[in-house]
Amino acid sequence: MTKPIAPARAKPSRKVPKPEAGYHHGELQEALIAASEAILAEQGAEGFTLREAARRAGVSPAAPSHHFGNAQGLLTEVAIRGYEALADALRDAASRKQGAREKLHAQGLAYVEFALKHPGRFQMMFANKRLVADDPRLRQASRAAGHEFEIIIAELVGGPPKQAKTAAAAAWSTVHGFAKLALEDKFGSVQSEAGYREIMTTLNHVLNYLWPASR
Template identity: 45%
Template sequence: MTRNLYSVKKPEASPAGKAAAYHHGDLRAALIQAATAILKERGIDGFSLREAARRAGVSPAAPQHHFGDARGLLTAVATEGFRLLGEALARADSAAADRDGRIRGQGRAYVAFALDHPAEFDTMWRCARIDTSNAAYGAAAGQAFGLLRAAVAGIPFEGGQVPTASDPKAIACWSLVHGLARLALDGALGPGEAARGAIDAMLEPVLDCLTV
């Protein structure tokens, strides 16, 4: 058989190339997952885009296609955090029978989310490190706050609402549960499970303040 002189052997894909092909279609999600793991281990000050790319198995330049820079990837982590928080608040809201139940349920869900997702929760509020003008971030954050605002007002929440004005009562409720969650995460209520025990003991008295 005559060999085709113009045929060439295709070079084998590099490990990074193989990883990129593997992640084709889900690279964005893989990078968010990698970034979240770094944030959980090292905090936002220990985060780097290069390390996120390494953990996702792609080249250092690959994240730029989806996020542009580290700020973009951190914004995506924060957006995902607000999406998950909104889902948790919505579940609590739908399970309640009245206004007080909605506020209490959302308060419990808020604190539980913070304790179960500390990396996302911390990143969601680091406004100097994320792009708060990002449309997806704004929609996810607005959805979460809209659920609380509707519960405090005692009105149904319409999906997709984005509140345009602050509500003092809603801000007060938010501040109480956020402060409790932050105290627990910062170690002010004791280490690990001790913090959860302290929250269990004081959560109901705190929620009593939200329903007055």
């Protein structure tokens, strides 16, 4: 008697991860970066979580890890873009002036304005413990922003490159320290228009004291 032939076993199907609905690869990255920047703008660096970034982007909690590795990776990308935007702001400010002193003065104003308009992003740019500090793109973006000061300082002080670097470090330290103090309401409330005007007026006095726009 012929034995019945057993039905062939179905091969186990491999589950292929599906892309997040509604997003292509690059679009999802941009959505996560935009969500992260929104959180930073509303809640500051301390209010950021990877889960909340995913929720705002409308994707699964695991999605950010697939694209950026972890929270540090995502925040590092945010910081890189922050430095790039800061470099653009400094370059644009200098391009609108003629003399080196006027350019440096304009850059100082632009630096603090950037910090006041984007406080969460600004704070994250310098929060090394929350970033991939040795990321080469992050280091390059940071140096590029600082180089905008060096270009103008070189016009102003002349001399060897080392001297220009030292003077640029002094300029950056000055406006960065002022920006940090301003964000802590030391020169007026950043939450009001009147406070903002008070801050920028004080900054103008500081810049005119250190680097007068004209002799």
